[in-house]
Amino acid sequence: MTYRPVRLGVLGLGRAFMLMLPTFRNDERVRLVAAAAPRAESRDAFVAEFGGRAYGTVEELAADPEIDAVYIATPHQMHADHVEAVAAGGKHILVDKPLAVTLDDADRMVAAADAAGVRLIVGPSHSFDPPVGLARQIIAAGDYGKVRMVQAFNYTDFLYRPRRPEELRTEEGGGVLFSQGVHQIDIVRLLCGGRARSVYAMTGAWDPERPTEGAYTAILDFEGGSFANLTYSGYAHFDSDIWMDDVSELGGCKDPASYGVARRALCDLDPEAEAQLKQTRTYGTGAEPPRPEANEHFGPIIISCDRADLRLMPGGVEVFGDETRSFIKSPLDPAPRKPVIDALVDAVHRDRAPVQTARWGRASLEVCHAILSSAARRKPVTLTRQTGIETEETQL
Ligand SMILES: NC(=O)c1ccc[n+]([C@@H]2O[C@H](COP(=O)([O-])OP(=O)(O)OC[C@H]3O[C@@H](n4cnc5c(N)ncnc54)[C@H](O)[C@@H]3O)[C@@H](O)[C@H]2O)c1
Structure with missing residues (x-):
């Protein structure tokens, strides 16, 4: 219709x-x-x-x-x-x-x-990315059995992209958990059925100039028995896009010569100049968005099922079955x-x-807070x- x-x-x-x-x-x-x-x-x-x-x-x-x-x-x-x-x-x-x-x-x-x-x-x-939807369809078809474990892993330059000052203050929603972790949590919850039971996590805030969380690792266990390991670093060193066919988070082709560009752009900028730099990347300034050449993604994700591991890639899902390995494509839509x-x-x-x-978003937000709280208390947190x-x- x-x-x-x-x-x-x-x-x-x-x-x-x-x-x-x-x-x-x-x-x-x-x-x-x-x-x-x-x-x-x-x-x-x-x-x-x-x-x-x-x-x-x-x-x-x-x-x-x-x-x-x-x-x-x-x-x-x-x-x-x-x-x-x-x-x-x-x-x-x-x-x-x-x-x-x-x-x-x-x-x-x-x-x-x-x-x-x-x-x-x-x-x-x-969690709306087409390869995530394709993986859900493959899982729902049932050929590979239940989802048992998910590894989600992303190393980016997030902490060194230009920010407004509050984006570097955790209590105001700054740091990697609220802006980035929530993507990873949404994806993992979708793949594991949504209802996480508990979180055990560590976080890292290692740059005194940008004193908010730039990294975390978390273990989630889900109703139904599956579990997941989520790791993120936004410290602009290793870049896990090299394991995603050199496709960026937004679906653009990454130029290896651009290594270090995020940190270099912030060199010697005070907070006001940094916020202004962020402003130059927004609408109405003449700047244009990156043009996607592949599906967006959120880093390497591997889903272990009873009879196959599924690897999410910008172009689709690679299936490592008991005896064969295949690739199911997820074409890039013109829109x-x-x-x-x-x-x-x-x-x-x-x-x-x-x-x-909204209820789903609240549940993912609960996991963000649980990661912070588990890391602070060095204890698992029940959701x-x-x-x-x-x-x-x-x-x-
Ligand atoms: N899904 C994604 O790919 C993605 C990417 C970037 C940001 N985000 C999310 O989008 C939100 C905005 O982040 P951003 O990076 O675009 O920030 P931004 O600062 O670039 O943009 C926010 C805009 O809101 C405007 N604004 C402020 N107060 C307003 C008001 N009262 N009424 C109307 N407009 C107002 C500001 O002028 C600014 O242009 C955040 O929640 C962020 O997590 C999502």
Whole structure:
């Protein structure tokens, strides 16, 4: 069935919006009709590119009657207030990950969406990446038995990308857990059924100039018996993309000559100059998003099932079976992040929820906090707010 395009409003025209541009420019199922942002420069650029209306506040955007849904791409600590405002206007919501920084905020967001009767999708997140969806289909087909163990591993330059000061303060949502760990947690929860029982973790905050967590390793155990090991380092040394066909997280081809570029760009910058550098990478500055040449990914991930190991790659899933090894392709869609727009269309036109609802996002956020707490206490932490991959009825 063909539906009319979803009329989307955007809140926040920064880096995250920039990374959605290849999707918004190429997916005909969505039409950008309005935006709200504090910077006049980005509002003007939006109207010049997409037409439509540009507002200064979330309340004006939420009150616009010609909008079906709003993509919230503001800093994470603002997500809860913004979700409440948009839900009060009766619009469906796509809110970028993480759902929030605190679990109290996450509770407010679940309640706001429920009270308004709107759908809330937490995304984009790498759990929507097509090879993850393909792996889920392969697992569901049952030929290889149950998922027993997942290894998820990612070494990046995350901590040395230009940041606003609060992005380097853990209590305000800074560091690798809330921005990066949540992708890995979402993927692993999807593959292992969603309901983690406990976490045992260590974290590293090794650079006094950037005194937030830059690394962690965590063991999760799941209802059903599977377990997972999640490791992340954002310290800009080893780069695990060399094990992903030299494809970057965003699907671009990586040039080995660019080694060290992130740290070099920050050399001698004070926090204000660094925040300004971040601003130059956002919408309305003339900067353009990287062009994906392959599917996005979140580092090497290996899923051990009874009768095969599955390796997620940008181009698909490699299956190491009992006797044969094969590769199942996952083609790059001309409009990247298609599964995110599938979820948006389902929410707006079919009143259907994806797995990545507000409750799902809250459960992934609980794991982020549990990793921090386990590392601080040197003890396993029991999880109490997990959700599974539930049916439509149980999500409501
Ligand atoms: N999924 C992804 O690939 C991805 C990538 C980057 C960031 N993110 C997420 O997106 C969110 C934003 O991060 P970012 O890196 O784009 O930050 P950013 O600072 O580049 O952008 C945030 C934007 O929000 C705007 N803003 C601030 N207050 C506002 C308000 N009251 N109303 C409207 N707009 C307001 C700012 O002007 C800025 O342009 C974060 O939650 C982050 O985790 C996701």
